[in-house]
Amino acid sequence: MNEELRLSSIETRGVQGKKRYAMVIDTRRCIGCMACQVACKAEYDTPLGVNRTWVPYKVVGTYPNVKKHFLPRLCNHCDDPPCVRACPVDATYKVDDGGFVLQRYERCIGCRACMASCPYNARFMLPSHRTYTKINNVVDKCTFCFHRVTQGLVPACVQTCIGRSRVFGDLNDPNSEVSYLVTRNATQVLRPEQGTKPQVFYIGADRNQTEYGRDLYFRPDVMEEDRAAWSRNLKI
Amino acid sequence: MGDYVVFHDVAWHGIYAVYFFVIGISAALFFLSALSWFREEYRPLRTPAFYGSLVLLAVAGLMLIGDLSQPARFLNVLNPAYWHMTSPLVWGTILLVAFGVVSIWYFTTLGKGDSAGKLPAMIGALLAIAIPVYTGFDLAVHQHRPVWNSSLVPVLFLGLSLISGAAVATFLARGDPRLVAALRQIMLWGSGAVAIMVISLVITTGYGGSAEELTYAFMTSGTMGMTFIGLGLLAGTLLPLLVLAVPMGRQQTGLMAAAVLILIGGISLRYSILMGPQIVQTFFS
Numbered sequence A: 001m002n003e004e005l006r007l008s009s010i011e012t013r014g015v016q017g018k019k020r021y022a023m024v025i026d027t028r029r030c031i032g033c034m035a036c037q038v039a040c041k042a043e044y045d046t047p048l049g050v051n052r053t054w055v056p057y058k059v060v061g062t063y064p065n066v067k068k069h070f071l072p073r074l075c076n077h078c079d080d081p082p083c084v085r086a087c088p089v090d091a092t093y094k095v096d097d098g099g100f101v102l103q104r105y106e107r108c109i110g111c112r113a114c115m116a117s118c119p120y121n122a123r124f125m126l127p128s129h130r131t132y133t134k135i136n137n138v139v140d141k142c143t144f145c146f147h148r149v150t151q152g153l154v155p156a157c158v159q160t161c162i163g164r165s166r167v168f169g170d171l172n173d174p175n176s177e178v179s180y181l182v183t184r185n186a187t188q189v190l191r192p193e194q195g196t197k198p199q200v201f202y203i204g205a206d207r208n209q210t211e212y213g214r215d216l217y218f219r220p221d222v223m224e225e226d227r228a229a230w231s232r233n234l235k236i
Numbered sequence B: 001m002g003d004y005v006v007f008h009d010v011a012w013h014g015i016y017a018v019y020f021f022v023i024g025i026s027a028a029l030f031f032l033s034a035l036s037w038f039r040e041e042y043r044p045l046r047t048p049a050f051y052g053s054l055v056l057l058a059v060a061g062l063m064l065i066g067d068l069s070q071p072a073r074f075l076n077v078l079n080p081a082y083w084h085m086t087s088p089l090v091w092g093t094i095l096l097v098a099f100g101v102v103s104i105w106y107f108t109t110l111g112k113g114d115s116a117g118k119l120p121a122m123i124g125a126l127l128a129i130a131i132p133v134y135t136g137f138d139l140a141v142h143q144h145r146p147v148w149n150s151s152l153v154p155v156l157f158l159g160l161s162l163i164s165g166a167a168v169a170t171f172l173a174r175g176d177p178r179l180v181a182a183l184r185q186i187m188l189w190g191s192g193a194v195a196i197m198v199i200s201l202v203i204t205t206g207y208g209g210s211a212e213e214l215t216y217a218f219m220t221s222g223t224m225g226m227t228f229i230g231l232g233l234l235a236g237t238l239l240p241l242l243v244l245a246v247p248m249g250r251q252q253t254g255l256m257a258a259a260v261l262i263l264i265g266g267i268s269l270r271y272s273i274l275m276g277p278q279i280v281q282t283f284f285s
Helices: A035-044 A082-086 A113-117 A156-160 A177-184 A221-233 B015-035 B040-067 B071-077 B088-109 B118-140 B152-172 B177-206 B210-219 B222-245 B252-281
Strands: A021-026 A057-062 A065-070 A092-094 A101-103 A166-170 A200-203
Touching: A021 A177, A035 A156, A082 A092, A082 A113, A156 A166, A166 A177, A177 A200, B015 B040, B015 B088, B015 B118, B015 B152, B015 B252, B040 B071, B040 B088, B040 B152, B040 B177, B071 B088, B088 B118, B118 B152, B152 B177, B152 B252, B177 B210, B177 B222, B177 B252, B210 B222, B210 B252, B222 B252
Parallel strands: A021 A200
Antiparallel strands: A021 A166, A057 A065, A092 A101
8 A cells, every 4th residue: 555644635645637746866876066056046046145955965973984965955845835824825835736836926925924834944035135036025945946847847956966866756657757766765854743745755864964953963163153144144 | 074054044033022022012901901991990091001002003013014025015915815814924914903993993982981982892802812812823833843833822922911011001000009909910910820831831842852852952041041041931920920929019119120020021031932943943954
């Protein structure tokens, strides 16, 4: 049996006749080149200081037993997204056929309730100063490249990933590559206990990065200086 | 070393705690003014408490609008076609608008006879109870936030609203002995209830999972610990409780001191409950 347990009517994973796009990230294949982050920035003109996708890494262990772990991050396009139910004006919504969690920029009032509700820090406020793209002061996030996927392309980060660490496809299609990977590999999702049903699946994710708030215990001074500088310069 | 992370901003900044504080006082002042139609000792508060409530309601509304990053789009949330009823912000919008309308209705009855104001007073009092409860739900519905995601939070915010309002009303009472005695009772029992709720929240958070444990450590140490435990719980809740419980609390000086401490506690508790879990969340890769 491989039936999905659906607790909410909004969930579409395993529902016949509907697409449920998902991403599998094989961290064993990620080399940390950040090309995905750059491709995303280029695709959307994402301003400095905020990111739709990002690749944090952590060096763990003691010499000679050390390893650098990467954990590419993006919106999890949850099957039961808390941001959708938190938005007071329906500016955030889930596309029924495909499962994309998207944002209506023209409707967003900037109350940041969706940011408060996201367990993954996937949402951010677009700053007021942008050079080319005049979408400012509203919440933004990864769209799973809705505009590309609906044209038959894969998301920009997947297209550019040189290690084929990122794989994208329809999880409701048993013949898709993502279905194969999720079925044949031990996968993890981030913060599964929150009941959000994330649709970004990791192979080989390291607990140093997936566990909640671990960074709060280990705060290198140099990073705190960076954090303070970032806070100073983030003008919303 | 050599780690790389991106930094995240908190969703709601400190100004939101000030909003909780202001709207809580506004609601409680209306409640006390409305009480004057049913309890004679509150009669001197009827007009000043209502005007105070009205001014603070206007201030709170402007703060809410000003805090939006698209202030002009506050009209969107007033548009029923856009309402998404699963969001407590919509409940808040409806309550605040209704509270404003009832306040104006109540205002028109202030100069009339006793029976005229009873109905708007009753409806307004119910809304005044619902408003701090909704502010609690603003936080409580976020399932992944330690401290916030507790059924205690809406009740705690109701208690904080009542004692903060009573503390402000103490300064409007002009030493009226019966009124002052009644306000002292509210602050005494309200502070006791708030203390029990805050202590319960601290203990259950400390005994929680890794997220709760981390939040507990953050909120009980350093600057946040000073705000939450030092100013909020000790100086702002337990100390006024002590002052009000001893004979000094029956004197004007003691009552005023307790009122000031309660107001300091009210803003400190709201601030730390709002910010603590958010700051911890920003450290999730």
